[in-house]
Amino acid sequence: MTRVLIVDDDELIRAGLRAILDAEPDLEVVGEAADGAEVVPAAIRLRPDVVLMDVRMPALDGIQATRLLLDRLDVPPRVLVVTTFENDEYVYEALGAGAAGFLLKRSRPQQIVDAVRVVARGDSLLFPAAVRRLASAYGAPDGRLPGAQLTEREGEVLRLMAEGLSNAEIAARLVLGLETVKTHVGNVLAKLGVRDRTQAVVVAYRSGFISP
Numbered sequence: 242m243t244r245v246l247i248v249d250d251d252e253l254i255r256a257g258l259r260a261i262l263d264a265e266p267d268l269e270v271v272g273e274a275a276d277g278a279e280v281v282p283a284a285i286r287l288r289p290d291v292v293l294m295d296v297r298m299p300a301l302d303g304i305q306a307t308r309l310l311l312d313r314l315d316v317p318p319r320v321l322v323v324t325t326f327e328n329d330e331y332v333y334e335a336l337g338a339g340a341a342g343f344l345l346k347r348s349r350p351q352q353i354v355d356a357v358r359v360v361a362r363g364d365s366l367l368f369p370a371a372v373r374r375l376a377s378a379y380g381a382p383d384g385r386l387p388g389a390q391l392t393e394r395e396g397e398v399l400r401l402m403a404e405g406l407s408n409a410e411i412a413a414r415l416v417l418g419l420e421t422v423k424t425h426v427g428n429v430l431a432k433l434g435v436r437d438r439t440q441a442v443v444v445a446y447r448s449g450f451i452s453p
Contacts, residue, residue: 243358245262245292246273246293246318248273248276248303250276258270271289276300280292294306296331321357322336339439389432391429398415402438411426
């Protein structure tokens with residue numbers, strides 16, 4: 242059973258998401274929060290696997306709340322940002338802060354359910370075209386790729402990650418074994434000093450390693 246915490250300052254949004262998720266046999270909404278300031282205490286108490294996080298909230302926004310979750314919990318939940326606009330610069334910041342992906346509030350119920358399942362199993366939910374637009378709107382690349390330089394193969398893997406490909410799809414594209422791809426992905430994350438694939442892709446865009 243995947244435990245979900247819903248964080249949104251709109252009570253109607255929270256109620257709608259709860260109804261959608263609680264209708265699934267493998268998903269359970271264990272709590273709600275109306276502001277980012279409530280997230281860490283709620284997560285400590287309820288131990289959710291996934292947090293559906295609104296970006297814009299009055300006291301503490303979803304970006305800061307995401308950072309606090311990842312910093313203060315030994316085993317933090319996966320964060321799925323829920324937003325109204327896919328080109329919202331706050332979404333890009335949230336991805337950089339460690340969110341596993343983002344979802345539009347106008348998404349169909351099945352898309353919301355699928356997204357929760359994707360991030361719950363440890364994958365990232367990226368929409369390549371939307372991330373490119375976000376990166377382009379964010380500003381000029383800073384020209385710096387943190388950490389040690391990537392090998393040619395690791396660079397190829399990072400570019401395919403930015404296209405939204407899974408490890409299995411990358412393995413098929415590069416004609417490599419799945420375990421080899423997992424090793425390359427792990428090396429990319431370590432060299433860039435990031436937690437997951439989403440952050441790696443954001444860093445790649447910010448540095449100019451990948452062009453929007």
